[in-house]
Amino acid sequence: MKSEKKQGRPRVFDAKTVIGQAREVFWDRGFSAASLDNLSAATKLNRPSLYGAFGDKEDLYLDTLEGYREDSLDILFEALNPSLPLRENLARIYAEALKIYLHGDTAARGCFLISTATAEAIQHDRVREVLRRSLNEFDGAIKERMELAVERGELPADTDAATLAKLASAVMHSLAVRARAGDTRETLEAIARSGADFICGRL
Amino acid sequence: MKSEKKQGRPRVFDAKTVIGQAREVFWDRGFSAASLDNLSAATKLNRPSLYGAFGDKEDLYLDTLEGYREDSLDILFEALNPSLPLRENLARIYAEALKIYLHGDTAARGCFLISTATAEAIQHDRVREVLRRSLNEFDGAIKERMELAVERGELPADTDAATLAKLASAVMHSLAVRARAGDTRETLEAIARSGADFICGRL
DNA sequence: GAATTTTTGTACCATTTCGCATAAAATTTC
DNA sequence: GAAATTTTATGCGAAATGGTACAAAAATTC
Numbered sequence: 001m002k003s004e005k006k007q008g009r010p011r012v013f014d015a016k017t018v019i020g021q022a023r024e025v026f027w028d029r030g031f032s033a034a035s036l037d038n039l040s041a042a043t044k045l046n047r048p049s050l051y052g053a054f055g056d057k058e059d060l061y062l063d064t065l066e067g068y069r070e071d072s073l074d075i076l077f078e079a080l081n082p083s084l085p086l087r088e089n090l091a092r093i094y095a096e097a098l099k100i101y102l103h104g105d106t107a108a109r110g111c112f113l114i115s116t117a118t119a120e121a122i123q124h125d126r127v128r129e130v131l132r133r134s135l136n137e138f139d140g141a142i143k144e145r146m147e148l149a150v151e152r153g154e155l156p157a158d159t160d161a162a163t164l165a166k167l168a169s170a171v172m173h174s175l176a177v178r179a180r181a182g183d184t185r186e187t188l189e190a191i192a193r194s195g196a197d198f199i200c201g202r203l
Numbered sequence: 204m205k206s207e208k209k210q211g212r213p214r215v216f217d218a219k220t221v222i223g224q225a226r227e228v229f230w231d232r233g234f235s236a237a238s239l240d241n242l243s244a245a246t247k248l249n250r251p252s253l254y255g256a257f258g259d260k261e262d263l264y265l266d267t268l269e270g271y272r273e274d275s276l277d278i279l280f281e282a283l284n285p286s287l288p289l290r291e292n293l294a295r296i297y298a299e300a301l302k303i304y305l306h307g308d309t310a311a312r313g314c315f316l317i318s319t320a321t322a323e324a325i326q327h328d329r330v331r332e333v334l335r336r337s338l339n340e341f342d343g344a345i346k347e348r349m350e351l352a353v354e355r356g357e358l359p360a361d362t363d364a365a366t367l368a369k370l371a372s373a374v375m376h377s378l379a380v381r382a383r384a385g386d387t388r389e390t391l392e393a394i395a396r397s398g399a400d401f402i403c404g405r406l
Numbered sequence: 407g408a409a410t411t412t413t414t415g416t417a418c419c420a421t422t423t424c425g426c427a428t429a430a431a432a433t434t435t436c
Numbered sequence: 437g438a439a440a441t442t443t444t445a446t447g448c449g450a451a452a453t454g455g456t457a458c459a460a461a462a463a464t465t466c
Contacts, residue, residue, distance in 0.1 A: 208433085
């Protein structure tokens with residue numbers, strides 16, 4: 001695509017890397033409490049460079065949300081591998097989620113989207129829109145797998161795949177909130193296990 | 204108790220009312236993005252009065268969280284009336300939750316705790332602590348009702364009441380996030396309904 | 407190598423932020 | 437009614453904030 005070298009002084013940074021570093025700052029502090037100084041320090045770019053490359057703070061934040069959404073969807077599709085039983089798919093989704101949520105320097109960080117974007121969703125329409133779209137895409141991906149499970153007889157024929165998928169997501173949302181609230185790994189794993197049991201038909 | 208009149212110039216405000224007004228501001232904007240000017244305008248108290256009565260911004264925010272926790276627990280206990288079937292208890296909990304979450308001037312506000320406290324939970328230990336405690340108390344209240352349901356035969360004898368209660372809460376957490384993300388009432392009510400079905404053992 | 411283009415770094419600016427000092431006002435106690 | 441006590445109101449101030457002007461630097465194009 002853009003094989004031609006761009007004229008002018010070359011950038012010393014990689015945009016994806018910078019967005020990843022900015023994400024860490026927003027993840028810990030939230031959008032509003034993250035200052036351009038924080039972001040500048042974490043990315044090692046001075047403010048004019050940040051501004052020139054990504055726009056204002058909200059633009060940059062939206063970029064980090066978008067990156068997180070993409071990364072998460074990749075992980076989700078990986079976990080939804082249809083050659084595995086549905087029960088195993090859900091177990092993997094929750095395990096991957098907890099791997100992310102429980103990481104953190106001082107305290108577990110939870111989900112980047114749920115923990116930081118919800119707070120801004122009222123005041124910033126674009127943030128709410130990314131949040132809404134991300135949640136729906138997650139639901140949609142799981143729904144596809146549920147429909148396949150119905151076809152295969154992994155789930156009862158009268159299953160409402162869309163709603164069941166939303167319940168599967170609900171367990172994940174709760175893990176996200178609880179992780180950031182400081183719940184232990186053991187507690188969260190127990191919720192994940194019983195959540196998967198329930199979705200797949202316990203008893 | 205404190206029947207004696209306090210010496211000095213009397214306050215012109217009621218603390219509970221002011222905390223309620225401050226809550227509205229924090230609910231819409233989040234803790235960090237809410238300025239003392241916003242709070243001062245909403246409460247009609249000037250900054251020194253706010254400061255004198257409630258301490259700094261974080262202290263005031265903690266007061267609003269505490270008030271929300273108490274209000275919510277009251278509503279929860281009301282909904283958990285043991286003379287109703289468990290299915291009806293859950294339906295009421297979710298209905299009451301949605302009544303709160305879907306209210307808002309510009310967009311649905313979601314849950315005050317989940318939408319605003321999660322964002323601050325990493326940087327402010329006291330906020331994380333209130334959040335953790337609140338979630339646990341909610342789980343605990345529901346668990347009590349679940350245990351009663353097991354005794355009564357509303358639920359299978361081998362039910363893990365504590366974990367099942369956490370799943371019931373999980374549905375509520377998801378409603379909270381989705382409401383703030385802009386999901387429609389119909390969507391949320393469908394999740395609530397199927398969530399209750401699942402918990403109580405559908406099929 | 408000169409002109410052009412883009413990025414970088416320094417420094418700055420206007421505004422907002424939180425918090426407080428100080429004094430006036432309103433009440434109780436004596 | 438004077439003293440003591442608490443709350444209110446005005447206004448200040450130091451620091452932090454988001455954003456930008458401007459010139460130097462580093463590359464490409466011609």
